[in-house]
Amino acid sequence: MDEGVHDPEQDFTEYFAARRDAVRRAAYLLCGDWHRADDLAQTAFVALHRKWNHIRDRAATDAYLRRTLVRAAIDESRRPWRRERQVERLPEPESAGARLDEQVVTRADLLAGLREVPPKQRAVLVLRYFEGLDVAGVAAVLGCSEGNVKSQTARGLARLREALGEEVEAGG
Incomplete structure (x- = not known):
């Protein structure tokens, strides 16, 4: 070949x-399960491969690829069997004075909190704070307005705060 x-x-x-690896990590942040993350990443790469010669x-x-991954995660979350959540034990109330950095001592805690955030809001949080996209970049990936991204970010952070029981810094 020349x-x-x-x-x-x-x-x-x-x-x-x-x-x-980066796509698989992003998928994991979107869904909170490595097996589902593998499926989501595969779905995104298969869709990309179909379009590869036309890009x-x-x-x-x-x-x-990011847009395809996020849409696959949101579509997956709409399936009825994904709405049920099993837990090994009931959550225990946390003390009101605990700081977030003490409460979220492991990634598992943060990921568990993210699983409590609705899929579209979770997608915005992952794209903004884990993928490092700005508001305009997230809007482009999700195909929505920048105002929608801002409101979804605010709602997503509020839900994450609620799930973690403390304040979540928007820059962190």
Whole structure:
């Protein structure tokens, strides 16, 4: 093959290898379960592969993949069997004086709190605070207005505060 000619399958394979772990982590933050995260990441990459030869702007590939991942997570959460939640034990009330940094001592606590946030709000929080997108970037991924992103962020943070029982800093 000529050096100037690119093999689309090889390009996709290289892109997949470079982004696989990051997409899987984002999927985990969206759903809170590694098995479901693998399924969501696979769904997003399969959709991307179908469109791979038609993508003209490779710089937009990450945005397309992110949008596909978030939509898959939201669609998955709408399935009736996903609405039920099993818990190993009932939560115990926390002391009102506990600080968030003392309460959220492990990632598991934060992830459990995120699972209490509705899917669209969770998607906004993950994109804003874990993926590092600004309001305009999140709006582009979700296909909504910046005002919607701001209100979903506020509601999502409020729900996360409620789930964790303390204040959550918007910058953290």
